[in-house]
Amino acid sequence: MELSPLFLILALPFVAGLAVVLLPSDSRDPATWLAGITTLACLVLTAILYPSVADGESVRYQVEWVPSLGLDFTLRMDGFAWIFSMLVSGIGFLVVIYTRYYISPEDPVRRFYLFFLAFTGSMLGVILSGNLILLVVFWELTSIFSFLLIGYWHHNQAARDGARMALTVTAIGGFALLAGVLLVGHIVGSYDLEEVLKSGDLIRSHELYVPTLVLILLGALTKSAQFPFHFWLPNAMAAPTPVSAFLHSATMVKAGVFLMARLWPVLSGTPEWFIIVGLAGMASLVLGAYLAMFQQDLKGLLAYSTISHLGLITLLLSLGSPLGAVAAIFHMLNHATFKASLFMAAGIIDHEAGTRDLRRLSGLFRYMPITGTLATVASAAMAGVPLLNGFLSKEMFFAEAVETHADSWLDTAAPYAAVLGSALAVTYSIRLIHSIFLGAPPESFPREPHEPPFWMRFPVMFLVIACLVVGIIPGLTIGPFLHTAVSSVLGAETPQYSLAIWHGFNLPLVMSIVALASGALLYLVAGDYLERSERPLLIGRIDGYRIFELVMVAMSWRWARLVEGIFGTRRLQPQLRLVVATAIIAAAVPLFYAGLGFGQYGIGVTDPAFVGLWVVGMICAVAAAYQAKFHRLAALVLMGGTGLVTCMTFVWLSAPDLAATQLVVEIVTTVLILLGLRWLPKRTQTLAEPDGGLARLRRFRDLALAVMAGAGMATIAYAVLTRAPPESIASFFVEKSYAEGGGRNIVNVILVDFRGFDTLGEITVLGIVALTVFALLRRFRPAPDTIERPEQQRIQRSYDEAEPDREPGATATDYLFVPSVIMQWMFPVIIVLAAYLLLRGHDAPGGGFAAGVAMAAGFILQYMAAGTVWVEDRLRILPVVWIGGGLLLAALTGTASMLFGDPFLTSYFRYAELPLVGKVPLASAALFDLGVFGLVVGATVLMLIALAHQSIRRLRAARIEENP
């Protein structure tokens, strides 16, 4: 993969985020440096790319991802993406500097920077994606990291609620966006952004245009907190202030309007677009500004102001005129600049004065004159005062609002809404400055305020200067870059526009003056009322938050409970019944439609001995089913009988490997269940359960199900067995087994060579299961009625105590004395048998699985013969080491082939001449089989020993109780 600068811009933040995690926990400064250097590097890399995008070209970087689905990892940077990329990395850098002073060393700093950097990467991903699906992936990632950052102080209830709401709203939007993007892909036939941008007419004239538009807009409007989805943004203000400055004013909430602008050439210009986007934008513009006036929380005010300004951008995009798009893009940049600086100033005030409540703050100017000046300038930009950048884009906005684009009431209302929104913006901007910085200082602050350190103020200062410079000499500063961005979106449609401050005495200027004057007047009249108000006038009771909560509770609790109550059960039996019934139906339906016939294929002669064998086997199975309730031991023995018959069937029908494995597994399964029996409750027929008619009916139903399942399996099996087998892949394995696998036992060669990767997966599962069993048993608490010594041991003990010449417990030690001596003598024999099975496995029946279980049986026989304590005093078995070693050996054998340039798990074999022994085959697959062997031994022994250990644990506990 070549390291294109485009790829680096995207990858650096993620890599740095992971690197932060590796730092020690108290490293605020190193983490800050790392994050700062990363964002700065992204900024520089983006800046370097400017010449490539300046002439309307775009830079591309493409790696095939899932080409068959049209999914490529495509990055694409044109002028618009460039300017957003500059914005994100630039403000990201400033926020890092600011965060250094904002965040306290006691906070989990690494977590902050991990999420922060990952968010930066995701946001850059949204901007740079050249494929719509990729864009949606990064889009969702920004929602997730926004969730994690809002909930950064998760001990705080408001943070948790705000995070959850933001995630719910934006993720639902993201889901809609995905659906919309899939529709676009369906219409255009490609997800590639360039293809899509060329297909505007095709999309707009398609019958699926309206659903596509609605779905994509749902994504964009939720993300940009537009009406009616605006309510999540004020609740996201529980986040640390750097997060609010970065995500919730400058970048993430811009993703929605970014997307609308990105797809503007494709989707806009229709009446549907105008109505939906226009209404959302206008409502957000006015409502946001209106609600902002009433906020008492400084960050809340800024949040509603953000909604209002994003509404302005949305409204501009709705107009469908190229000049509107120019103004929208320009205002995106301007808003990011002044709002980020205001948020950071708000953080400084909160930090220094200890509160952000507008009612408690007053007269701060005398304590922090520099911050006060900066905040005042930024607020003026927010209000749209001349000589500041906010004024320029607002003038363009007014000019566009006056123009008639589509003759409708909405268009007629636009200029009035624009002036109203701007006037309210003036009011809340004045209120912000007046109530915080002016007036008499209060009796006391929670903390004595003073100016923050220089570097904490630096980002604010930088951004405020940017507002001024852009506001005074726009043509010389932002002009060329804005032009590049605009022409990359609009292409040939790029209109003539002027960024000058003075356009003569025209209607927009009059509107500006009216807005400024009436806003100031409104503050003079209503300022005191706003300062005291508890909730917004008129619409205070309509609270998006409460509606959201009501909907959430209804859906995720009441309805969910209702559905669960109707369709759900916590009882296992009905569920299993359903599974069995579904399986029967699933098998019966195709049989019913395709018909069922039997063929003539088969061995022909039926050996009576085979029939006799299975008569025994079937009797054992039915009897086991009958006895399993009251006679567990009998059922276990009968089940073993069936197992042995199965094993003999394997021998009979040419499957010696299966027979060997089945035999040893049969032994360990029996031992395992025997060990478990001890912990089950006594059950006698006298304790029979209520046997009413209903219970009998249920049993009859189960019996019918069982008979149907059995009959069905028998029929299907017979139908298959009497037909000639189709051409299968078996011949491949038979032919290649010796020639390429170097083994004569085909089954074993399949396992360790042809399908070695499957086997590696399977032994991994086995190891995991064993560890799970072990972990479960470490916390095992036996039922109260099984803690007591078993009845038999109690009888023996009382016998010992009654006899004067016997030690207590002697009978229990002496039981099975002769067999246990034999079992101990058998130990080496079993080891030799296991080794024999393992070594011959490649050429003759045997192999790692059978050998491993046999070896484990050898170990467990020692436990049975002499008891756990005796064995563990003499023999140290480390099952976990066996498991790990086996798995490692198998994996390493597989990896070794990669050293020779072959794919993973390629096996290698040759014959070697050993002195005395002669010619022996040496296949790397044998080493793999050794790994299988080790893991199977470890896993089996671990499970058995863990269970066996429970009885000594009980003894220990009992001993402690007896002699405390």
Added chain:
Amino acid sequence: MELTLSIAIGVLTGSGVWLLLRPRTYQVIIGLSLLSYAVNLFIFSMGRLRVGAAPVLGPDGLADPAGFADPVPQALVLTAIVIGFATTALFLVVLLAARGLTGSDHVDGRESR
């Protein structure tokens, strides 16, 4: 032979399913074991039944596909047997733990009404 084995598979399945639907955990574990015998035999028999044709090549390594039983289902069943043991062990331990925690060996952790 085919008929015998088919009936056997059917009977094992029936016994297994019956036990699977019983209320006691021990019955379910025996039922699952019986069911896994049936399923293993079923998968194994999908390679068709052969007598005296074990898929082990002679010393010369001569390979005539017609002369051997199908090794593929055998390889599948071989690992299934071992994994079956592991799941039996896991289930047994879960049922013992559930019994310890709930005091009941009913599959739902409490006696039904």
